[in-house]
Amino acid sequence: MKKKAVILLNLGGPDSLAAVRPFLYNLFSDREIIRLGPSFMQKPLAFLISTIRTPKTRKAYSLIGGRSPILQITRMQAEKLHRALEPHGEFKVYVGMKYWHPFIKDAIREAIEDGAEMIIGLSLYPQYSKATTGSTKRDFDYEIAKHRIPVVRFIKSWYNHPLYIQAMKELILEKIRGLDTKDFHLLFSAHSLPVSFIKEGDPYEKEIHGTVEAIVNALKDSIQEIPVYSISYQSRTGPVKWLGPSTDEEIIR
Structure with a gap:
């Protein structure tokens, strides 16, 4: 066989606080995630950014066990x-x-x-x-x-796979059990992406909307009235334009 x-x-x-800086360096060195100027400047700028961000990031990881x-x-x-x-x-x-x-x-x-x-x-x-x-x-x-x-x-993609949608549906139903759908707003928060990527043909935003649409349709089988819902994006970084609205802004709204 x-x-x-x-x-x-x-x-x-990072699997330890000591690993935070090299992890951030690896992350910011990837031009597929964020383009830091011309290509020859990517790694030097990644080194600078990872060095600057390490203290704050280490503090955040220390709050969840140091890794x-x-x-x-x-x-x-x-x-x-x-x-x-x-x-x-x-x-x-x-x-x-x-x-x-x-x-x-x-x-x-x-x-x-x-x-x-x-x-x-x-x-x-x-x-x-x-x-x-x-x-x-x-x-x-x-x-x-x-x-x-x-x-x-x-x-490479399974944004609308029936079992994934079913799992998301079950998680939502577990959290809203006993609540009136008129009493809450269902917020779908996804990691943001530079708008330039979408303009270049990246399907991410379309697939996010496809996932949400499939989940909402699945919920219709289990609850009488679908709550008000919206999509927001989190974890922006850098000066470029990102997908929005941001999750912080949407929560306040």
Whole structure:
């Protein structure tokens, strides 16, 4: 039976306070996320920005245990996915991060060392953007090209997958149980993206709206009246124009 590897691909996060600055440097060095002037200035400016932002960012991480929980959460997802795939063949599930350990190249190398004959890359970003899945796929393809893997697959978007929509629906229903839909506003908050990316054809905003539309339609089967809802965007950085409205502004409104 062919050995198959599934690699869960995620952002990554610092696993200690000491890792905050190098993590930020890796993040801001990626021109697919944010373009810091001409390309030759990207890494010097990334070094400067990461150095400036490190004290504030370390303080924030110290409030949640001194590290990002993303690796622990992704490993839990990997374990559960492995158990779900066991009846369907010889699968192993790995974790590969974009900006901190374990890196994508580490996951691919481990899968190959374990004898994988098929590698499936699964982006954990439901909506596609070149800043997230696109950049991740670039690294994935680069590392895969170094090896002879008979079969390679990549799942780049699942913003309207029925099981994803069902999961979001269940989370919402759990939180609003016992409430009158007239008494609250349902706010969908997504990570923002520079408007220039959308103008260049990035499908991210369209897929965000597609996800929200699918969730709202799914809710109609369970509640009599859909609450007032809206979409906002969070985590802007830098002087460029970003998708809006911002989550802070929408909450105040």
